Amino acid sequence: MMGRGLLGIEDLDRDDIELILETAAHMKEVGERDVKKVPTLRGRTIINLFFESSTRTRTSFEIAGKRLSADVVNFSPSSSSLSKSESIIDTAKTLDAMDPDAVVVRHKVAGVPKRIADELEAPVINAGDGAHEHxxxxxxxxxxxxxxxxxxxxxxxxxxxxxxxxxxxxxxxxxxxxxxxxxxxxxxxxxxxxxxxxxxxxxxxxxxxxxxxxxxxxxxxxxxxxxxxxxxxxxxxxxxxxxxxxxxxxxxxxxxxxxxxxxxxxxxxxxxxxxxxxxxxxLDQVRNGVALRMAVLYLLAGRPQPRPTEEEDS
Amino acid sequence: MTDPPKTAPARAGERAHEAAHEAAHEAGVLLDDLGIRRALVRISHEILERTEDPGALYLVGIPNGGVPLARQIARNLNEIADLELPIGVLDTTLYRDDLVARGSRPRLRKTEMPSAVDDRVVVLVDDVASTGRTIRAAMDALMDFGRPRAVQVVALVDRGHRELPIRIDYVGKNIPTGRSDRVKFRAEDASDGAMEVVLVRGDADGGATS
Amino acid sequence: MARVLIRGGRVIDPATNRDEIADVLLEDGRVVSVESNIDARDAELVDAAGLWVTPGFVDLHAHLREPGQEYKEDIASGGSAGAAGGFTSICCMANTDPVNDDPSVTEYILDRARHESPVRILPVAAATKGLKGELITEMSALVEAGAVAFSDDGKTIMDSDMQRRVLEYSKMVDRPVSVHAEDLTLVRDGVVNEGPVSTRLGLPGNPAAAETISVARDIHLAEITGGHLHVGHVSTAGAVTLIREARNRGIHVTGEVTPHHLVLTDAETAGYDTNTKMSPPLRSAADVDACIEGLADGTLDAIATDHAPHAVHEKDVEFTEAPPGVLGLETALPVVLELVRSGRLSPAQLIAALTCNPAQVFHLDAGRLVRGAPGDVVIFDPERRWTYDPAKGYSKSRNSPWAGQEMQGRIETTLVAGVVVYHVDRGVLHP
CATH class of the missing domain: 3.40.50.1370 (Aspartate/ornithine carbamoyltransferase)
Structure with missing residues (x-):
């Protein structure tokens, strides 16, 4: 189930998928406006943590975050933790201490987003891990x-x-x-x-x-x-x-x-x-990529704070 | 930690629960279909009186309740003054000021602005006005679509408790309520379906909060 | 010298077919007698009422990391972990740094063990120099120094001619060759069992055939050489079948299986926890079943821990990069007692696999409670529940798939040579 992030489609049920698609359709309308930007995630920070380079996916997430007014930071450590003294878990904990509202993770090894999600307060969105999920x-x-x-x-x-x-x-x-x-x-x-x-x-x-x-x-x-x-x-x-x-x-x-x-x-x-x-x-796939990622960020970004979002009726 | 975003069945269950709750606490109909239609006719006349160039009007309903109301006002203006006015739908969710924490995110609703708002006199139509936050959000959203000549606001019901310096230009009915009460506008799906406004009394423990 | 009387326990000694309430008297480090109501007024009393009393466990396969990787484990910490887990004899693998391919390393290990370890440490020497699979080690000198078996564990000797020479030459010293049986050209970069789980997780698969091919080759080589082949950490149904057939044909083959391969399947890997990464990998439920069956029918002789400590920072990496292996010494008993509780093994079968069987495979004077045998005894409560916290254990490392889990079956007392070296309340008592 969604809620702690989006690690794979395997964890979702049909209702989750429908909610994301419905939200993405609305986000697509935002992208068709003159001003393609809404203030929804103003003041929120999204970290694109790409251990494996992928200009297309990273750019798509970056545009999605920016259209929602989030601050998007790209962080691309060298691909394997073995080449540095810092483990992926250390990297994750260091980033979490910077209070991001979502961390988008891409890694060439399956399971890394899951391992990072286990350590983080912020929701993790899997942007592709090895031969596992995207x-x-x-x-x-x-x-x-x-x-x-x-x-x-x-x-x-x-x-x-x-x-x-x-x-x-x-x-x-x-x-x-x-x-x-x-x-x-x-x-x-x-x-x-x-x-x-x-x-x-x-x-x-x-x-x-x-x-x-x-x-x-x-x-x-x-x-x-x-x-x-x-x-x-x-x-x-x-x-x-x-x-x-x-x-x-x-x-x-x-x-x-x-x-x-x-x-x-x-x-x-x-x-x-x-x-x-x-x-x-x-090209429709590419275009929908931004709207879809806006939907995912809208539904997931935010640090855990027990503040209910009551729907106002005024 | 926090609830996952609400899924459709969860919401359906919630609605059923809410309906049962409302049935038990419904304190009565504040405005029936006839009353609503009369109020909208009056508002339509007021809009015409106060607008120098009625041809520049652009009715924009805030979903869900504002949309059928905007349509009805447009129909009235068509009958009274033979005006063919554009009708927009403007969801304010992405402009809300309370999307801070993780947790259930409100479901988005449709936005459809069929023509440009530049130099138009935009009339935002909402069903129930209270804190003013939705109107604030709607105005911010509107500005992203262009630069209207003027913006005016219609609310079928104004129940007070304003938290922002927002003035409603056209009010169907002022209904003073307790903070824990809820005022609900309902409209049948059909374009000229029956409408009503009901009051739902809040629990003593404040179960219903807005 | 001191006399110790272990009184009133359920004594299970498969070597003598004993399973009865009895007393065990130890004197001068050796077993004196096992019978009911022994009268030994001057002896130190150990009350074993309601507990099981068995020979101390014998582990044919552990990595104690000393010399060279003492940050993971050393002989003192590994020996203590063994004492806490009921193991009184631990055979330690040769893949240390330097490799135990020289009598000086063997002697160093034994010297360290004499001073640091509460339990007996028995070095397994490398079969080839530097574990490189190129040159045979000086087996005669190594045996002289105290090596009990030969193994390049962690690596497979892929050169079949070299493996043949190792099996042939080992006959000269009459010691078994313990093999890590995986065809590495088939394993390639595989890290989990190849099958539905590897496909779902998107991790490179290690097919069961990698093990069976290697075991089949080694059986053929044992057959033509007459050497004693001991197959380490058997994990596949195919290998069990091959070993069973080979034994039926009279080939000198023995086998061991780890606690984790007896109770865990590759499904455990679903969370990408690197503490579920082993070599060989956790296999399918059918493989687990076949391994248990192999143990029950005697195809597999022993349960061996393959205790493989790794530091937290080494395991906190990508699944593909993490070193394989898990701790085993402190959790082996409660883990395998599950097989008795589920009725798959009798108490005697289980205890045999931990005591007299492994002792016999490596020709060790251990694993039985008869007059004159070493006074190595373990006393445990098969029902007692406790929660395993590796941070509070004796191993220096924490890489266990059972961390934080409730275990059933707890070692109460471990004796080596008639001396209490571990007590559940007092901890390890250093020699």
């Missing part, structure tokens, strides 16, 4: 799908790529299954994690089968270094078998949309023409 990415993906399709319930969503190493895949699997969609995953067997079906999905070794009748085709970003022999022989073979292009997309529903968390390796996960053109909705 909850705001999944929520913005869900928001985009609901905008385009009117719902997630009953849709067929196919996630393509390196499922084993993808936090985006895990969060999206939880998000879409909780909202009633059928989720399929597709990738070479070397890129499917052990017991992937235990996550509540159907696994396919062929993109054509996985895409058959899909409403949403979501391609994951592939780390290029994984395409050099260890688990995939070559970029060319990956694109030929699991790259999404218009020919393969013919098997999906006629009105299927194509998603990608970005940045796209053009000609690898998606063909060139799909990257920039319909039915790809990649």
């Amino acid at each position: 909850p705001t990415q999944a929520l913005l993906d869900l928001m985009t799908v609901v905008e385009k399709k009117g719902r997630a319930d009953g849709l067929t969503v196919t996630i393509v790529g390196d499922i084993a190493h993808s936090r985006v895949a895990r969060s999206n699997i939880y998000a879409f299954t909780k909202m009633g969609a059928e989720v399929r995953v597709a990738g070479p067997p070397t890129m499917l994690p052990a017991n992937v079906e235990s996550l509540g999905v159907k696994a396919f070794g062929s993109l054509r089968e996985a895409i058959d009748g899909a409403d949403v085709v979501m391609a994951l970003r592939i780390q290029r270094e994984r395409l050099s022999g260890a688990i995939m022989p070559s970029v060319r073979e990956y694109h030929a078998t699991f790259g999404v292009d218009r020919a393969k997309l013919r098997f999906a529903k006629e009105d299927a949309i194509v998603m990608h968390p970005g940045p796209v390796n053009r000609g690898v996960e998606l063909s060139h023409d799909l990257t920039d053109h319909r039915p790809s909705v990649i």
Whole structure:
């Protein structure tokens, strides 16, 4: 359940997700105004604690916080605590002593946001941890799908790529299954994690089968270094078998949309023409990212103080 | 530590509980549908009297109660003066001054401002005015949408207990109440559905606080 | 010399098939007799009424970190933790700094133990120099110095020819080779058991096959060499099956399992607590079940703690970076008593796995209560509840998955060579 932060979609129930999406839709309206800023979090401090660099996600959180008038501070320690004398727990405690109202954490190792959250008074928002979760990415993906399709319930969503190493895949699997969609995953067997079906999905070794009748085709970003022999022989073979292009997309529903968390390796996960053109909705995803993160910050930011927020009727 | 943000079922349960509580404590109808409609007709005439350029009017309802009231005033002005006025909806939640602590965050409501507010005479419409904090928030929100020529305020009910130097320009009915009492405006969903204002007496222990 | 009479306890000594209310008389550091109503008026009395009295526990696998990493543990603190946990003989692994691959290190450990440890410390020497898997250690000299077994624990000797030579050469000194059985090329960066849990957590998986492949190889090598293979910390159903089959074929294979692999599954890792990171990792419920079954049917001989202290600052890091291992000496008994309470093991089976079985595996004169045996005895209340707080324990480290938890079963008194070295109210009594 939400409340102590947002560590993963796995912890949320459908009502939490609906509340976040509904709030995000209102936040999107704020972003369409001339003055794209509201005073809601004036005087609040949000720390972007990025152990792993990610300009896109960090910028999205930064804009979201600033649109809510929070003071956003970026802090990027060197990636591993082993390279310094300070442990991640020490770093977290040091930051907490500065009284932030929310800490947004990105780390290359799964579980670090959880460990930090265990030590902090402030709520922790997971901005991606290893191959574990990336909850705001999944929520913005869900928001985009609901905008385009009117719902997630009953849709067929196919996630393509390196499922084993993808936090985006895990969060999206939880998000879409909780909202009633059928989720399929597709990738070479070397890129499917052990017991992937235990996550509540159907696994396919062929993109054509996985895409058959899909409403949403979501391609994951592939780390290029994984395409050099260890688990995939070559970029060319990956694109030929699991790259999404218009020919393969013919098997999906006629009105299927194509998603990608970005940045796209053009000609690898998606063909060139799909990257920039319909039915790809990649820029909608980016746009919704800010609104979605505003919603999460609005719902969560604040230090624990037992002061009720009574709704006034004046 | 603190409660998680309220989820829909929690809120539904809360509403059911609230309804039961209100039924037990409802001290009576302060304004019935006819009374409300009469008050809005009077207010509509007052607005016309006091506005030099009625064509510049822009009615903005504060959700939830202010929205059907704004619509009704717009209908009145259309009938009385043949005016086709824009109607906006302005949620004030993001401008509230009490979103300090972590805990349950109020659910946001829709904001929809169909045309620019610059150089318009904006009439903010609220159902029940009291401390003045909502009007303050609404004015701040409004300023983010542009620079209106003037801002005026309508409240169907003014129950006093002002905490800020805010004056209500058009009042449907002044209703002095205890601090622990609650004044509730209700409107049926249909655009010209029945409306009423009821008083809910607070508990002796002050269970209902606003 | 002093005589000690332990009176009125339930004496469980699997080596002699004894399980009855009896008295135990110790004299000059040795067991004199075990029978009912011993009359020994001048003896110091230890009242054991309502308690279990067993041979002192024997741990085939502990890391005491001295020399070299005394900030984690040393022989004094590790020996004290052992005394508080009922262990009277602790075999300490060779991965110290310097590595115990030279008689001088073995002698140093034994010298420190004589002065600092309340319990017996028995060094396990490295099987290869520097644990590098390249050159055999001077096994003969090491045995001469006091080494009881050989092990590169913490590392697997991946070179199969080297492993073969180690097993062959160890026959000369008639000592077991205790192996850390993991195919490291298959483990790669795996930190949790590969399966639904690793997939859910997004942590690199360590497949059960890494252990079974390594155990299978070592069994084949034991078969062709005739050496004594002892498989350390068995964690998988596959390894249990392989060892069972090998024993049935008459191959000289023994095995041990840790308390944590007997009661915890990989589900414990859900909170990313680095105190649930072990090597080998916690496995599935089916693996846990197979390990218990292996212990029950004798496929696995012993319960060994794999006591592996690490400092707080070493564990307070990313899950992938944290060193594997947990404390074990002070919690082993209450943890494994759960298997008796659940009916999976009889009291005699459990006590055998802690006493005579491990003693037999490493050829130790310990683990039984017969006339002339060392007067190493542990007295405990199998029902007594207490809360484990590592900060108040004897180990210098705190890395336990049981921190803060209620335990059932408490050591009351530990005797080594007829002398009380630990009492629940008085603590460790230094020699």
